[in-house]
Amino acid sequence: MTVFDSAQGLETAILECARTVFPDLTDVELLAATRQDLPEWDSLATLSLITLVEETLDIMLDDEEVQEFTSVASIQAVLAKRNGATA
Amino acid sequence: MTEQISTLRDAMAAVGRARELPDDAPTLTVGLASSFTPLHLQTFLHASVQVARPESRVVMLPGLYGALTESIGHVADQGPDLCAVLIEWSDLDPRLGLRESATARRAELDDIIATAQVRLARIRQGLEAVASACPVAVVLPTLELPYVYASPAGRVGVLEARLDLLVAEYAGSLLGVNGLRIVSLETAVSERDLQSDLRSGFPFTTARAAELAHAAAEALLPRPTMKGLITDLDDTLWRGLVGEIGPDAVTWDLESGTLVHGLYQQLLAEFSRRGVLIGVCSKNEPDVVARALARPDLLVDAGSLFPIEASWNSKSAAVDRILAAWNISAQDVVFVDDSDLELAEVSAAHPGITALKFPTQEPRAVGELLTRLGALFWRERLTAEDAVRVSSLRSAAALEQDRSQAEDPVQFLRGLDGQVLIDDHDLWDSVRAFELVNKTNQFNLNGHRVAEAEWHKRRTRPGAVGWSMTYGDRFGTLGAISVLTGVLDGGTLTLDTWVLSCRAFSRGIEHHVLAALIERYEPTRIRFDFVPTDRNGVVAQLMKSLGYTEGESVGVDVSQLDLGDTAAVHAVEFVSR
Numbered sequence: 001m002t003v004f005d006s007a008q009g010l011e012t013a014i015l016e017c018a019r020t021v022f023p024d025l026t027d028v029e030l031l032a033a034t035r036q037d038l039p040e041w042d043s044l045a046t047l048s049l050i051t052l053v054e055e056t057l058d059i060m061l062d063d064e065e066v067q068e069f070t071s072v073a074s075i076q077a078v079l080a081k082r083n084g085a086t087a
Numbered sequence: 088m089t090e091q092i093s094t095l096r097d098a099m100a101a102v103g104r105a106r107e108l109p110d111d112a113p114t115l116t117v118g119l120a121s122s123f124t125p126l127h128l129q130t131f132l133h134a135s136v137q138v139a140r141p142e143s144r145v146v147m148l149p150g151l152y153g154a155l156t157e158s159i160g161h162v163a164d165q166g167p168d169l170c171a172v173l174i175e176w177s178d179l180d181p182r183l184g185l186r187e188s189a190t191a192r193r194a195e196l197d198d199i200i201a202t203a204q205v206r207l208a209r210i211r212q213g214l215e216a217v218a219s220a221c222p223v224a225v226v227l228p229t230l231e232l233p234y235v236y237a238s239p240a241g242r243v244g245v246l247e248a249r250l251d252l253l254v255a256e257y258a259g260s261l262l263g264v265n266g267l268r269i270v271s272l273e274t275a276v277s278e279r280d281l282q283s284d285l286r287s288g289f290p291f292t293t294a295r296a297a298e299l300a301h302a303a304a305e306a307l308l309p310r311p312t313m314k315g316l317i318t319d320l321d322d323t324l325w326r327g328l329v330g331e332i333g334p335d336a337v338t339w340d341l342e343s344g345t346l347v348h349g350l351y352q353q354l355l356a357e358f359s360r361r362g363v364l365i366g367v368c369s370k371n372e373p374d375v376v377a378r379a380l381a382r383p384d385l386l387v388d389a390g391s392l393f394p395i396e397a398s399w400n401s402k403s404a405a406v407d408r409i410l411a412a413w414n415i416s417a418q419d420v421v422f423v424d425d426s427d428l429e430l431a432e433v434s435a436a437h438p439g440i441t442a443l444k445f446p447t448q449e450p451r452a453v454g455e456l457l458t459r460l461g462a463l464f465w466r467e468r469l470t471a472e473d474a475v476r477v478s479s480l481r482s483a484a485a486l487e488q489d490r491s492q493a494e495d496p497v498q499f500l501r502g503l504d505g506q507v508l509i510d511d512h513d514l515w516d517s518v519r520a521f522e523l524v525n526k527t528n529q530f531n532l533n534g535h536r537v538a539e540a541e542w543h544k545r546r547t548r549p550g551a552v553g554w555s556m557t558y559g560d561r562f563g564t565l566g567a568i569s570v571l572t573g574v575l576d577g578g579t580l581t582l583d584t585w586v587l588s589c590r591a592f593s594r595g596i597e598h599h600v601l602a603a604l605i606e607r608y609e610p611t612r613i614r615f616d617f618v619p620t621d622r623n624g625v626v627a628q629l630m631k632s633l634g635y636t637e638g639e640s641v642g643v644d645v646s647q648l649d650l651g652d653t654a655a656v657h658a659v660e661f662v663s664r
Binding site: 017020021023043044047048051052055056063066 | 094095096099100103106124126127129130282286287289293
């Protein structure tokens with residue numbers, strides 16, 4: 001896994017993934033985005049986010065982690081946990 | 088075609104580039120039919136087509152997911168410009184998919200085969216329907232069979248063998264269907280994403296999805312095939328320097344350890360059969376070359392090599408002469424030579440040419456070269472014109488020689504005993520006609536390329552006009568040499584496509600075509616959708632003679648039109664409905 005020295009680095013990486021999937025949203029909107037509130041966040045968007053995160057961080061997410069892909073904030077929390085365990 | 092896109096990030100970025108296109112950019116619709124939600128495969132296919140057609144806004148039209156036949160029908164109903172259909176084992180029998188096989192008892196092999204035969208027949212009906220309207224890439228099953236039916240690595244089980252045979256025969260039968268392109272990638276167990284298959288029904292890894300999408304896009308948007316190959320002789324067509332050791336001592340056989348040259352000759356012979364122009368460019372004495380090329384054991388027919396340039400002058404100058412004889416541009420040509428220096432010299436003088444080294448001393452690298460050449464010159468279908476291309480070029484050369492000695496150009500043309508045959512009913516299904524429209528640059532009304540889907544739509548336009556012309560004279564037949572499409576609306580005939588093969592220039596054929604259009608449709612006005620390009624100067628000249636002024640559309644009042652004597656030197660005949 002790519003290890004980030006700071007929460008900022010991880011956030012930047014996650015935002016980049018989210019920006020690729022939702023190119024019309026600003027960073028502020030992305031940070032607040034949830035699957036429930038964002039109409040374009042469908043199952044394909046979720047799978048795209050999973051794959052992009054796996055590509056970017058060079059990891060394989062397990063099913064429990066994937067379940068948390070319901071908002072950018074929760075993705076950040078899941079990955080921060082991993083990052084903390086790896087760092 | 089472009090490089091394969093390997094990551095989803097790159098694919099999504101490529102898709103996103105369409106946002107930068109102007110609002111009036113043309114739309115290119117791509118149907119994608121599969122029995123599962125195609126997820127990343129759709130994204131990768133979208134990206135691959137978008138990259139290959141950057142001027143268009145690509146819109147994906149996915150099918151309904153469930154039965155593949157319904158998915159194909161749903162896609163067909165949306166009228167896509169291009170279509171990809173993915174067939175997997177589970178489409179032949181649900182028991183061949185992981186989700187079904189996991190809960191089913193192990194089925195009898197004969198029962199699975201029988202079900203597969205019925206389902207493939209139904210899928211074929213759907214494929215034929217959609218292929219009648221647009222090009223279709225059919226991706227054959229690539230996954231390994233479910234674990235319950237799998238044989239150990241390195242072995243082939245009965246079911247696997249029977250299914251492979253069934254699919255191979257199926258693919259063979261589909262090759263005869265116009266508009267279908269068959270895509271087959273090797274089965275690789277590592278390409279199944281078990282987690283994704285069980286989680287979402289999408290069976291491929293991201294890497295495999297990328298690979299499949301790229302292959303499908305390549306099949307749908309094939310790169311234009313190269314037209315000519317110019318080959319060196321010494322240490323390329325054969326081993327040895329013929330001027331040093333003599334025509335009888337150069338080799339290309341197994342016993343001499345030089346069979347790589349024999350394999351190259353064999354490939355050139357096949358290319359020639361496919362209508363590829365093969366020229367020779369060698370620094371040698373012409374008579375020595377002629378004696379070597381006359382050897383009966385040569386694997387490529389020396390008669391198919393034209394022109395043969397053997398001299399001590401620069402190779403770039405020889406390439407110049409060959410291109411002039413062929414009347415094609417360097418970008419349509421591959422130059423093969425064993426010398427880095429010669430490759431560099433020719434490349435510098437002809438920047439568009441594809442210059443490839445024949446690595447004489449490295450058999451493995453020769454294998455790679457032959458594979459690459461095979462791809463560069465691969466053609467899906469052959470046309471009658473492919474067989475006569477070289478002979479018609481020779482005829483053109485003989486005709487030009489005669490013309491240079493003639494005193495009266497019109498009398499000269501009359502003496503050709505030319506015949507223009509106009510076919511106004513078989514155009515739309517003609518591979519050659521479609522090909523001619525999309526690869527002719529010089530006599531091309533506007534340089535526009537026509538996608539297959541648009542081609543199909545043109546035939547159904549009200550007042551649609553579509554002609555293809557063949558030509559022959561005492562120098563030989565040139566085959567199908569001209570195509571035009573247009574619309575007749577009241578008294579106005581508008582031509583939006585008109586191409587004429589460069590092989591048929593200088594015979595006044597364009598004037599005969601105009602005269603025939605007037606005779607057949609009796610228009611009061613003919614409009615030409617003429618757009619000047621870098622290469623269609625010959626059309627610009629014709630338009631100028633018809634009254635074209637730069638920046639204006641060309642409309643000709645037929646009553647004012649004078650086509651001159653050259654419009655009546657050949658016999659013109661229609662192929663009637």
